[in-house]
Amino acid sequence: MSTATIVSLPDQSTARIPRMNFMSKEKGLLSWLLTGDHKRIAMLYLVSITFFFFIGGAMAGLIRLELLTPQSDLMATDTYNKVFSMHGIVMIFFFLVPSVPATIGNFLIPIMIGAKDLALPKINLLSWYLYMAAGMLGLYAMATGGVDTGWTFTTPLSTHYLNTNVITTGLAIFIAGFSSIFTGLNFIVTIHKMRCPGMTWFRLPLFVWSNYAASILMVLGTPVLAITLVLVVLERTAGIGVFDPAKGGDPLLFQHLFWFYSHPAVYIMILPGMGVISETVSTFSRKRVFGYTAVAFSSVAIAVFGFFVWAHHMFIMGISNYSMLVFSLLTMLVAVPSAIKIFNWAFTLYKGSITFETPMLYSFGFMGLFTIGGLTGVFLASSGTDIHLTETYFIVAHFHFVMVGGMLMAFLAGVHFWWPKMTGRMYPEKISQLAALVTFIGFNFTFFPQFILGTLGMPRRYATYPPEFQVLNVFSTAGATILGVGYLLPILYLTWSLKYGEIAGDNPWQATGLEWQIQSPPLTENFPAIPIMDHEAYDYEWLEGQKEKVASV
């Protein structure tokens, strides 16, 4: 098989940016702020979540700088509490939850299923406005003193013992929750009702399946978080006592309600990322995803199992031994569909003609790091190990492997993969490959030492630590610096490529999805006429046949 990269395929040299596309159709700020076009809303989301990512990233930088030395010297311990709380809140609610679905998903789901737009364009725009309102409220809370509950709002700490901006932040998350509900709702309706003729459920790209599964979680889980936050706010303002043991309430009930959303939220964050990986792995190995049906159903299985594992966050909080046993077992079961995905991607690679473009490098990063993150999750699922390791840096390392090593890598893979489709221009290949590599190295330097720190017993959430942990912490901080560079690079060269990037053409990757068969950037209505889907997903022979047809005309 040839090792030439796909990027240099012939149609690129002669390609032009089409004069009519969704970006050139209307000009002016208002045409963006009042748009109903899912692609424009996706771009709005992309800019806003990047902004919040860098705010959350700055917080992370401060945390790592503080932890460079055992003493609390960069900031007071109180300030440290606020910084790590805001880091978690910003990253989870304002970056990870909307990351892939609201940007890449918003842009691509209608195109992938052959529709002109999402079913409810106004609701889609509303969801962006809610997100922005929530984000601004969150920033306001941060600027006026911050919040130091951690992102978990644990009662009675959040209701009785703190005098920070719990109510404002809670309200911000409440609003962000509705933004996420509307996105999920819109996706489900669109995927059910807007598929083009011939687009059966089992011809949907796997990206659509995984976003569908994540949407189910958003729609069913987020309202529970909303009511929980309302109860916390009521507890603080009116002292109603539903979580207050002094009045007969039960703080454990808060934990149940909170984690009933917040564990599925982990899958809201990771499932769309898995969808991205299915697309890139197939495209860059030139093979249909191995076990398409299994991968599709494993997304749904993760969504279903995901709702029955929440109490594994509560093993040290006094739940009964029997529920510990059940939740421990159920948690291990989630590893099965996740492993199905990893195995199927590996089998897709097997005997594929693999090329190593940037999206593929990020995808490899995802597969390796997510596997480590996922497997350490199985350690934590067994209650004995969990009781030993919980509240240590082992947990921090575990979920950063899944969320940063997994999800962020997948997000970057997706952004690079679909950048030519979104903007009509290629990103610069060499420097982006370098960025992917830097990210991977930086990531491992940052978070691998934290596994060791955790097993050695360093607790999380403290600004200080015993001096014997310093070496590993210095490693981690140094890694975070490298990681920071890895994240800054894409911002720079992607912005650069908007003007100076090579023109991509319709299908620079020679991929099979419907989105690659239309012009880039697409028309406002996506397709000149609604397409008919007459082949399976990832059918590379169909693509070859189409090319021959065109050539022979």
Added chain:
Amino acid sequence: MSDSQVVVHGAAEGAHHEHLPYQRHHFETYAQQSDATNFAMWLFLLTEVMFFGGLFTAYLIYRNWYYPAFVEASHQLDIFWGTANTAVLITSSFTMAMGVWCAEMKKQGALVLCLVLTFILGLGFLGIKTIEYKEKIEKHHVPGFHYSVQSFVNPSSDPEVHKKNPEDKPLPYDMARHTEIYFFLYFAMTGMHALHMIIGIALLGFMIVRARAGAYTTGHVTYVENFGLYWHFVDIIWIYLFPLLYLISRH
């Protein structure tokens, strides 16, 4: 342009379907549009079920833990007003359902009448709720605001309720104070329900104006239909709240 461009077949080329004026551009047919929006409404109601679900869970747990407190606290609720309100709400659901029918039949005058009736009945429900809330405030049964357990540690101090429920024993203080949890749930659940009613009534006001202008009697009934779903859903929440809060502890 590009030599490897793949042609996408156009579906239904030449098939001319009628474009009704209220059909949004991104839908192929009006049936698809109304299907999609209806489905979205059902999904939204599902999120509402989950939203109230948190409160119902709390109710389930605390009722089991503090059973005597919940029984005696529920005797404080006025079953007359509760029943009256249930009747008001079910009637409003009926007028709403008639409204949807009128919209489908393109009867503009009747539709406006139905919406106005629903509007008035909705306000009536809130009015009755206010009477009930007022009584709770007077008796210091609002959790968090000078809550008093007097009626439960010493039932005879509350002759009106005691007369109706002579079998109520004085509760030990430790149990009596948990009536506060009951009243919290009472206020949270009926309050959330009332909030949904207020939103519904506001939407109704908007719809009455639009209906008078003839917006819903052109054959495009999705909006009225979906609002009807919402209104019935709010009704159903009450159908669960009424027995759980008022009736379940009566004999």
